Amino acid sequence: MGALTQVIKDPARRRMIVDDGVSLLEKEVASKKGVSGMAVKAGFKIVKSVKPGIIPQAFNNLLDDFCARIDPFYDDFKASGSTDLRVFFSDRSDRIAAELLAITDARAEHNHHRTLRKAYFKLRPQAEKHVTAAIPGVADLVARHVD
Numbered sequence: 612m613g614a615l616t617q618v619i620k621d622p623a624r625r626r627m628i629v630d631d632g633v634s635l636l637e638k639e640v641a642s643k644k645g646v647s648g649m650a651v652k653a654g655f656k657i658v659k660s661v662k663p664g665i666i667p668q669a670f671n672n673l674l675d676d677f678c679a680r681i682d683p684f685y686d687d688f689k690a691s692g693s694t695d696l697r698v699f700f701s702d703r704s705d706r707i708a709a710e711l712l713a714i715t716d717a718r719a720e721h722n723h724h725r726t727l728r729k730a731y732f733k734l735r736p737q738a739e740k741h742v743t744a745a746i747p748g749v750a751d752l753v754a755r756h757v758d
Contacts, residue, residue, distance in 0.1 A: 613681075629670050701746060
């Protein structure tokens with residue numbers, strides 16, 4: 612079992628990771644610019660308005676799967692002797708983003724809430740770019756809670 616998977620077993624630490632993950636997500640959304648940024652912000656607002664509290668709840672529900680997908684990258688980092696997790700993850704950002712999006716794609720595909728599903732798939736074509744851009748922040752979150 613990987614380091615992140617172990618950490619999230621502690622309810623207090625899990626709550627801190629969820630809070631930090633939601634903060635990272637909100638920061639990433641707020642930083643988006645241009646037409647695609649407006650679409651991301653609008654989609655995020657729709658999702659939040661459909662069900663208040665859905666973002667922390669969704670993050671918590673996805674956390675086990677996210678950790679299982681990120682753990683192998685963290686294990687590779689530890690085994691490599693590298694000292695900068697942010698650089699290590701950034702160098703693999705496309706692969707990490709693809710792993711994380713595979714989880715949300717599967718969940719969205721089976722979501723019965725039409726508005727949420729529609730919002731997700733409307734934004735999905737740009738998601739890889741946005742998730743890849745967030746990977747340094749993901750590395751910081753991992754380093755803060757695992758190391």
